[in-house]
Amino acid sequence: MTKNKSRAGDHPGRRRWKRIATVLPLLLVAVACNSGDSEPAAANAESNPAEFYDQQLEFGSCEGFAVTPLDEQAFASDPTIECSRLSVPIDYEDPAGGTARIAVLRVPARGEAQGSVVLNPGGPGYGGTHMAPMLGAAWADTPIGEDFDLVGFDPRGTGASEPALDCYTDAMRDDDATPGSLVGDGSVDPVPLAERCADSVGGRDALAHFGTRDAARDMDVLRAALGDEQLTYVGASYGTRLGPVYAEMFPQNVRAMVLDGAIDPQLGTVDGRILQFSGLQRSFDGMAEYCAADPACPLGTDPSKAATVLHETVRPLLDTPLPVSDGRELSFIAAIDGILIGLYSEEIWPVAIDALARLQEGHGDALLALRDGYQGRGADGSYDDSLEASLAIKCADEERLDPAANAEYLTALITAAPFLDSGKDLGDGIPSHCEGWPGEPGLPGPYATDIPDLPTTLTISVTGDATTPHEGGISLAETLDGSLLTVDGNQHGTVLAGNSCINEVIADYLIDLTAPAAGARCSL
Template identity: 50%
Template sequence: MSYRTRPAVVMGAAALTLLLGACAGQPSGQADDARAQQPAPSSPGTGLDRFYRQKPAFKPCDPRLPPGAPPVKAECARLKVPLNYRNPTGKQAEIALLRVPARGKDPIGSLVLNPGGPGFPGTDHAALIAAVWATSPITERFDLIGFDPRGVGASTPALNCYTDAERDRGAKLSSIPAGLDDWTEQQTRRLLQQCAERSGGTQVLAHVGTRDVARDMDVLRQVLGDAKLTYAGTSYGTRLGAVYAEMFPKNVRALILDGAMDPLAGTHERRIQQATGMQAAFERLAASCATQQDCPLGTNPGRATKTFQKLVRPLIGKPARTSDGRGLTFQEAIEGVQTALYNKASWPTAITGIIDLRTGKGDTLLKLRDSYHGRSTDGVYPDSLEATMAINCLDEERHTPRQETALNRAWYKAAPFTDPGLPVKQARDACEHWPVKPTLGYPYATDIKGLPDTLTVSVTGDAITPHQGGINLAKALGGSLLTVEGEQHGALLTNNTCINNTVATYLIDLRTPAEGTRCEL
């Protein structure tokens, strides 16, 4: 699973109504007006001046919002950046931008947003945040800025590795799970070839990592007229924010880091952290289910994993029937349940889907799976998860077959509810033939000098980015931590009054909460 904000399945009209139910309180104190009190942005030189001096032409546009969301007045533009910052006169990328202007007459500046992934577009996310924070002092004092990172969404060139038909046939996006349909060396070579052919060439695949995006974000900061960056990122967006802080510490005004990825953990360790978190969340789902009549996982949560395995492993040879004729495979059933683990509100849907499996029906879990993949009812997929895969090829540690096989075995040990029960003979890293070595490096964002106070928001029951990672990120940055008691991935979209007030006070007044501050969902 990728590191992203809550899946679309929970963002329907009813959920959005719930999100909009609470209002953020007005924080007290004197606002820090970054545009008025900071010196004018300066040019970085090194041949990049023309990019930093751009003036994007923002024009009215209609953002995509979930049903039931209040209307949002937005403006869109495009930003040019060098594809390769070492060759600023070479090929360029264009970054899609969306701005929701501040509601008040005394704006502080811009609040740049990222929803996670990596690979998920920030333009729609900014519009959604504007809807959720419709009455917040944050939208009164800040222009909300969403951008689709290079290779993502409406930005060009865009990452694209599979056709819709290939996605429907179960095109692989990760080496996990191994044992079902493992990549061969020939297939990983072919993956590189088709991703390059469909995305604009190997040069594109070599320049879509987080460090490239952080450089784009610094261009965006200055183009928007902000001497220093004010930023809020969720999930993978916390990695992007932390890497920006590492690369441009003097250009940071404020960072909100929600649902944090652990900067101290390498790829193997962090994925096992995620597997452990998802197994714990599955067991809590099972415990909740056990209190209900006719729970498909039984009345003993300690045996729920084995009960679940008995229901889903037969799908390996015989997919469950679905109304659209596609069928539900083992991997799709696992992905459907994993999707529900992003948010406790989705647990009842997953339980219904597991009940359906007892009679050979797979529609409910397939809809959960499709919501995660972003599949429309007419079979069209966004390229988000393909972008996730390609970006991770530059961000994650590259594994040998032996290392990737060990990772899969450790994953199944940590998250046995996902185990197909087949021997893991040899797994391969999808990125083994990528044109360049990974560019992120581990650990990252440590020992940063001159960084102002940051605010990490971490949910205790987060299955996707476990709470310890938030603690580690806050310590690595020397910043503050807001602990949130709850069962979901990330907290900014909940519109919880306690969280809203804390975040607004920090963004507007640059005052972080006292040590040990907690909110409850």
């Protein structure tokens, strides 16, 4: 069960950017490698009132549901799409205390539907409505779309769902205000992220309920509103955390789960992120080796010295950002973000290499364009809220580190991925951007372990995945006592690849619940 691998051509550069940008948000499931095991919250009729479970979705026009250019492109690709909104309580322990409205998009089955496949593209923070028409296209040659409605939804706080997390102005985003990039100068936004996000969702009490466990409860309400006795689910990257958390909370409601680009459920916040950064380093090393075959490689012809060459190229931007078009500047943070995008797929390596070469010539526009794709910046200068939602959801989930522990954590990340080292002292007391977050963390350690009577799941893991390394996929399959499809390649995730080998495995599993044999492999 293999397919010959098609390698990217030599340095096609910016002419490929438009095509890559179409799928980039699904590749950019940025920094989703953390996990948890607090005691699962009770999931029963008392905390999930019948008024929410008994609602019936009324599907109709999708006008107003597209909030990003990717949404608009995906929605326009399929005239059969239809949209609705699902009502859920902000706080399941206080269902009368406020309601969120979840955006839902359905691509109806081409034949007689035996149920729905609920989809999550990753993040956290990315809306998922666009995933339904995009997967419909990727699975066009399979019977999946004949037998199932494809249902994408924007998890609470994201996309077209209401309320949506919004923590920074566009001008602040242009100035690299969002935390998370590793500069290492010890600077901290004096206004905590929680304060910036709270007003957008109704205050601090509401902000405490935008984590993965609340999203899993919403997904069970969605399952019921769709009329499905059990959930059939496909999740990518962060979706491989949301799915197992759902399975932990509602094991009796699981029919099937495809988990693509898997996060290791056994690792907590720190260890999970260190694993991810080691994957980024491996991808950088792979890109450097690929580049070194060209005598004009901007990283040099000796891959062992590529990180040093990168540092010499981008560290000057710490003190002197490079002016680019429209009066903007390429900062060190923006340059690093642009390079990180290039590591998500071997297909994007040539674009990042070309952008780095242009930077060495004194032109930062190409690298800034990569950064803008990651940050969700539109041509009009406005940003979508996916990155802000990602930060907020992770703060709701993760272990909260004190300043000393956070400094150790950041040092460990640089040790795992030295190509990201700014050369500046991280110090010994750097506050976490999650400091002061309301509520208790929902996923501070291992999760989804020892789930009773869970049906067989299907984990798909790419051997050269930069952000969810293959070790995590092996661990997830073992933790869930499920099946594993190993995919040989260098990219993050596979379900949108349109690969016939992978599609065949997924179709057999989703339709007939036939899992692949032990040791099954495909190639990209």
